[in-house]
Amino acid sequence: MDRGKKPASIGVGASIPQPTIAINENTVDAKLPTGESVSVHLFGATVVSWKLADGEEQLFVSSKAILNGSKAIRGGIPVVFPVFGPPPPNHATSSLPQHGFARSSTWEFLGKSSSESLGKKADTTIKLDFGLSSSMISEDFRRAWPYEFGLVYSVTLSPDRLETSLQVQNKGSQPFDFHVLLHNYFKVPDVSKISVTNLQNKTYTDKTEKGQQKQETSNAIAITGSTDRVYLDIDPTVPVSVVENGKPLFSITREGLNTVTVWNPWVENAKNMIDFGDEDYKGMVCVEPGAVKNWQVLEGGDAWEGTQTIKPRL
Secondary structure (H helix, E strand, O other): OOHHHOOOOOOOOOOOOOOEEEEOOOEEEEEOOOOOEEEEEOEOOEEEEEEOOOOOEOEOEOOOOOOOOOOOOOEOEOEEEOOOOOOOOOOOOOOOOOOEOHHHOEOEEEEEEEOOOOOOOOOOOEEEEEEEEOOOOOHHHHHHOOOOEEEEEEEEEEOOEEEEEEEEEEOOOOOEEEEEEEOOEEEOOOHHHEEEEOOOOOEEEEHHHOOEEEEOOOOEEEOOOOEEEEEOOOOOOOOEEEEEOOEEEEEEEEEOOOEEEEEEOHHHHHHOOOOOOOOHHHHEEEEEEEEEEEEEEEOOOOEEEEEEEEEEOO
């Protein structure tokens, strides 16, 4: 055999870049080899930062947000469960605070997983899982809502998107009612110059006018004052977008989430919130996928899941 023709041995090349993760006292931080990053605070499993490869922050967190665990974090992506808004009277959730307890409880980090590498291609996705169960909430919350439940919240970062998914499990024998909402606070350059699209002809509940039911006539909803609208019966597969100058800043598709809430406090309401800067309203808008039109009913042993996928301007 001609030794000169012998195939070269396969050497060990440089290691393939992998996502990195740092577990700190209060947050879990992950970064992709391509530069995108996400940070999740264990209080509420609240996503408090999502940056693109160039370092540009996508989420708004109030300049006065309280991060010591004494109050739900004002910004990022809080998780709303098991009730949205002020609890109704004469209901199983009636003794709970507004928006329930998930955003005001400390979650457990369950671990991470990443996409498999093929050839020389780096891992491009990392998924962080967080858990909350009935044994982990405060005694006050447990007395107010005495059901056996488990929540698994997954935050998946890719170069071109952020996905958050909540699975609700009924661990007991008694059925329970619940709402779910993912309370996105988006960072925008100027709220007066953006609009929210793809909600035309939909019915919405206007919370700024005592819950009146109205019909949306515009396909480009401008934010010109205090806005608090819950749009009903939205097709989850149709993207709802935050648009600036005709170009999407964010595009949101959903699974299992058929309501979309649009919120901005505007001038007076901003001043009345202790954890919201007086001028902060100018640089944010909330577009919040949820399942809050009716109560979801979960039988003992069953599970339910809702997911959102957010694509930023790239």
